[in-house]
Amino acid sequence: MSREQFEEWIADTTNSDLHRSIMLDKRENGNYRHLATNNKWEAWQEATKHAEAKCAALAAKGMEVVREASLIYSKYNDTQTPDRDIVDQQTLQELYEICTADGDSAAFLAEVRAQGVEQLASLAGNECHRYKSVGDRAGARKWKSIVILCTDFSAQLRQEAAK
Template sequence: MTMTLIEMDGFLRGKCLPGDMKVNETNAEYLVRKFAEAEAQLTSLTSQLESVVAENAALKSKAAELVHEASEVYSAYNSTITEPDGDFMDMQTLQEMQSVETPATDAFLAEVRASGIDQWIASRDGRWNGTSAEAQRFAAQIRQGGSV
């Protein structure tokens, strides 16, 4: 159930009750339950997002392999025909497929990689040295889209 700002204000002032409030449930219990439901839904959606990103990364990787293989086959075939433009369109399509961009997936995976570095830094329990500082710079570089 969603609430508007006016409905929430009325609820907090005790002037109205939401329709999905349980019998003998206090306002605090209701809000804790609703926040727990929202947190569970967020956790589920985050898990689904991580799964989709992992699948997308795997598909992108496999597609690049297949495009490379097909490109080699087309190159070999094109070298056997006399027309200079014999199969140019297929080669161009393959080249375009190889360079497909997925910025949302790339950004998410960069954050995952950088988070791993952050976890390593946190595992050091405050013991800092040049390696930890360098790791922080590297994590920031990854987040900005730098090379891995």
């Protein structure tokens, strides 16, 4: 996700224009002056990187499974010539369309992405609890911000897919 989307998310979660300007003020090197915003930006980038990698892996695996199912159904049909107990062509066509269509699979992929981000949120939540248990408040806050980012991001993915 882009810096613009991150900044839009920060702007949406702040209460006032003054607070928003403080949170989004940047240094010349591009880092945010506000430490919490800088930590959230780093967490956002890391979460995005992990979510995109997970999404790509899940999408590839999903397509692999669909292609394999299509092949199995086709081979099954070849063995059923005598009694004609075959998988209908509509099923095979639907499997083919899943493999080739971008528009129809966009909502499915958005859901896969959202679930991947939620898994990252769960992992971050576990880390937050671990840091709390050893009394590391700064570490716990950083992990908690990742949980919040991931939760909001998964909701955003679903909203964008619904449009």
